[in-house]
Amino acid sequence: MALMKCPECGQNVSTQARTCPACGYPLKAEQRPMHEQSALQSPHVWGRVARALGAWLVTPWIAKLIVALAVCVLAYFMFTGK
Numbered sequence: 001m002a003l004m005k006c007p008e009c010g011q012n013v014s015t016q017a018r019t020c021p022a023c024g025y026p027l028k029a030e031q032r033p034m035h036e037q038s039a040l041q042s043p044h045v046w047g048r049v050a051r052a053l054g055a056w057l058v059t060p061w062i063a064k065l066i067v068a069l070a071v072c073v074l075a076y077f078m079f080t081g082k
């Protein structure tokens, strides 16, 4: 396990540490975008998708119509906005 200096307080902290134990500085902040990419594979995301799908199935048709209209308007502005 390697040690590095905390950029905030200069304490020696483990490179495995998420935050500096002395000052709480987030040491692994720069690795967050990579984490977000793998979030698509994590099971709780699919749980959320399933719940969204379930919510969609119980949504009244009028709400679906409003969403469909919103998508049409959005698509219209995207194609004519150029």
Ligand SMILES: [Zn+2]
Pocket (backbone or CB within 6 Å): 006, 007, 008, 009, 010, 011, 020, 021, 022, 023, 024, 025
């Ligand atoms: Zn620190």
